[in-house]
Amino acid sequence: MKTNPFKFGSVVDGPYFTDREDEMERIASYLNGENHLILISPRRYGKTSLIRKIVNESKRNYVFLDIQIVLSVEDFASQLLKRVYRIFPVQKLKSYIKSFRLIPIVNINPVTGEPEISFKPGSRELTPLEDVLNLIEKLGTDKKKIIVVLDEFQDIFRIDKILDRFLRSVMQNQRHINYIFMGSSESMIREIFEKKSSSFYRFGTLMILGKIGKDKFTLFLKERFADITDKSKELSQEILDITDSHPYYTQQLASTVWELLVRFGFSSGIVETAANEIVKSHDNDYERLWNNFNRTDMMVLNGMSASYISPLSNEFSRLFGTGASSTVFSTLQRLTHKGIILKEGSVYNIDDPFFKRWIVLRRNE
Numbered sequence: 001m002k003t004n005p006f007k008f009g010s011v012v013d014g015p016y017f018t019d020r021e022d023e024m025e026r027i028a029s030y031l032n033g034e035n036h037l038i039l040i041s042p043r044r045y046g047k048t049s050l051i052r053k054i055v056n057e058s059k060r061n062y063v064f065l066d067i068q069i070v071l072s073v074e075d076f077a078s079q080l081l082k083r084v085y086r087i088f089p090v091q092k093l094k095s096y097i098k099s100f101r102l103i104p105i106v107n108i109n110p111v112t113g114e115p116e117i118s119f120k121p122g123s124r125e126l127t128p129l130e131d132v133l134n135l136i137e138k139l140g141t142d143k144k145k146i147i148v149v150l151d152e153f154q155d156i157f158r159i160d161k162i163l164d165r166f167l168r169s170v171m172q173n174q175r176h177i178n179y180i181f182m183g184s185s186e187s188m189i190r191e192i193f194e195k196k197s198s199s200f201y202r203f204g205t206l207m208i209l210g211k212i213g214k215d216k217f218t219l220f221l222k223e224r225f226a227d228i229t230d231k232s233k234e235l236s237q238e239i240l241d242i243t244d245s246h247p248y249y250t251q252q253l254a255s256t257v258w259e260l261l262v263r264f265g266f267s268s269g270i271v272e273t274a275a276n277e278i279v280k281s282h283d284n285d286y287e288r289l290w291n292n293f294n295r296t297d298m299m300v301l302n303g304m305s306a307s308y309i310s311p312l313s314n315e316f317s318r319l320f321g322t323g324a325s326s327t328v329f330s331t332l333q334r335l336t337h338k339g340i341i342l343k344e345g346s347v348y349n350i351d352d353p354f355f356k357r358w359i360v361l362r363r364n365e
């Protein structure tokens, strides 16, 4: 039996990866110089997949850390060091670590072979983090800089309010590291890197990752569906109409359509059936999400799922009873901040097409 050619939820590469040629070229060329990169996109647009692919293909040493999992400043140091252990031989690291101001406890897990590292917890000391960052600097060279990727970078403020200033003061003197800062909260990342008074002002080049090009995505879907149906063109079109080329949701819907095709063969409503199946499988999550909104949120979201009229227009307010456009505006801003709504250019949309569908279905029940 053929395996499902679509994949969603985890990092994709190889036959599951499409498009991004321009971005790959641009990013690779930044990383050849002494530059740092700031990469922003909404959730699940493909930041991690793209950066992993670029660094893998560059054949350079890299350290990848998601700041979301970091619990404290000591933990930041431990997590970074653990990743350094994965790429350099223990012998090489030993001599450097001897000169650390606070010596970490390193235990090699006998089963996995993975090092477990801890600095004295609770001390809130910044020295371990500084030592680890400087260790990475020493391990890099002019010709072979190390790439350090810090994902969900805006989370540094959760760890410590002044961590940004400290990191900047260390990083600005380093020459053997290319940093890639990533984040899905556009407003917070912009705040860190674009505000004149902020610590990381103009520290690197800011790049925004968009959706996957519609032509590329159409081709990607068509090629894969062509293996099992002669309706590949229609199916691809219908899928992209629902997902609007969102990388994750497109792969999710395509994967579900594929499963249905294999099991039951083609039928004209197959994409609708697949979309409704996805909606159903998330019923609990959507219900919980919905119940956490206030009344204005609900009214705005309801209007946005029922029509394409701009939520800021008078017509929208009249049709859906949302009141003053200033109220709608602040609601939109808040929901954008939470990632529920996406602002593309001047257009607002609900991010998750299946949540949008859930609202419509629920209201029509």
Ligand SMILES: Nc1ncnc2c1ncn2[C@@H]1O[C@H](COP(=O)(O)OP(=O)(O)OP(=O)(O)O)[C@@H](O)[C@H]1O
Residues within 6 Å of the ligand: 007, 008, 009, 010, 011, 012, 016, 017, 018, 019, 020, 041, 042, 043, 044, 045, 046, 047, 048, 049, 050, 184, 212, 247, 248, 249, 251, 252
């Ligand atoms: N270049 C691509 N080609 C095809 N599908 C992609 C591509 N990039 C991402 N996707 C789809 O989107 C999903 C999410 O990708 P990825 O985890 O890289 O995004 P992310 O922006 O890092 O997400 P998160 O916000 O959760 O960290 C993948 O599992 C895949 O289904």
Ligand SMILES: [Mg+2]
Residues within 6 Å of the ligand: 047, 048, 049, 151
């Ligand atoms: Mg990611």
